[in-house]
Amino acid sequence: MPEGPEIHRASDRIRTALEGKKVFNVKIDFQPLAGMEYLFEGEVIEKVEARGKALLIHGPTRVLYAHSQLYGRWMVNSKSRTLPKSNRSLRILFESDTHVVRLFSATDILLLEHHEIELHPYISKLGPDVVLPSTGVMDIQHHITQQRFQRRRLGGLLLDQGFLSGIGNYLRSEILYKANLLPQRTIASLKQEELLRFCEVTKEIVQRAYEHKGITLSQERYTALRNQGLTHGASRHYVFTRAGRTCYECQTLIERHNVSSRRLDLCPFCQV
Numbered sequence: 511m512p513e514g515p516e517i518h519r520a521s522d523r524i525r526t527a528l529e530g531k532k533v534f535n536v537k538i539d540f541q542p543l544a545g546m547e548y549l550f551e552g553e554v555i556e557k558v559e560a561r562g563k564a565l566l567i568h569g570p571t572r573v574l575y576a577h578s579q580l581y582g583r584w585m586v587n588s589k590s591r592t593l594p595k596s597n598r599s600l601r602i603l604f605e606s607d608t609h610v611v612r613l614f615s616a617t618d619i620l621l622l623e624h625h626e627i628e629l630h631p632y633i634s635k636l637g638p639d640v641v642l643p644s645t646g647v648m649d650i651q652h653h654i655t656q657q658r659f660q661r662r663r664l665g666g667l668l669l670d671q672g673f674l675s676g677i678g679n680y681l682r683s684e685i686l687y688k689a690n691l692l693p694q695r696t697i698a699s700l701k702q703e704e705l706l707r708f709c710e711v712t713k714e715i716v717q718r719a720y721e722h723k724g725i726t727l728s729q730e731r732y733t734a735l736r737n738q739g740l741t742h743g744a745s746r747h748y749v750f751t752r753a754g755r756t757c758y759e760c761q762t763l764i765e766r767h768n769v770s771s772r773r774l775d776l777c778p779f780c781q782v
């Protein structure tokens with residue numbers, strides 16, 4: 511499932527393709543919205559933005575809302591090249607003078623009026639979006655120290671989009687590892703310095719994943735591993751998907767756990 515950094519990168523590509531441009535060709539192959547192409551055809555796209563794991567494309571009268579969920583996939587291609595084929599079912603197509611933007615397989619697609627965006631059940635509950643430059647470490651700290659989060663465990667909280675938006679499974683393992691915290695710790699149990707480090711690490715890891723295409727490992731270490739012949743996939747993370755291999759800090763074997771029904775990898779020595 512794509513997480514915040516991936517959605518924001520998709521949003522960046524779609525913004526380049528569509529924002530401020532007139533769309534000439536629009537297809538909506540999604541039954542509840544059949545025949546609504548006219549709302550966008552020949553119109554200028556005003557704004558493209560990511561909100562949590564949803565993407566919003568603002569037309570003059572309506573906003574297309576698409577949450578990718580497990581299977582949705584955006585493809586952005588320059589018109590100067592042949593469009594790559596896909597076996598997935600096409601849901602949405604927007605064509606500007608320079609690009610073709612397609613969304614495949616998604617099933618959570620809506621048309622909203624501008625004033626309905628903040629009221630949408632998913633968007634209205636989102637916590638701060640850590641990828642956004644405007645979300646700082648202090649904003650994160652202020653939000654997560656609210657009373658309603660105090661007794662909850664970090665392992666579950668990090669997948670709750672109302673806690674922090676855009677964080678998913680690989681980021682959860684990586685943040686907890688770098689913050690030296692076990693998933694069963696509650697917010698209330700954190701000492702002041704642990705809380706601050708958790709907030710700093712959350713910002714740092716998510717920002718790095720956004721800037722370096724899903725790599726959470728420091729660039730120096732990633733480059734060193736690649737030079738040793740490891741694949742991109744094996745060099746991306748500190749702990750996630752590395753169960754049975756050794757921790758880069760202490761050489762203890764990384765363990766795989768199941769927390770909130772999802773995989774979580776951790777170092778039983780570095781994390782307390």
Ligand SMILES: [Zn+2]
Pocket residue numbers: 757758759760761762777778779780781
């Ligand atoms: Zn370790």
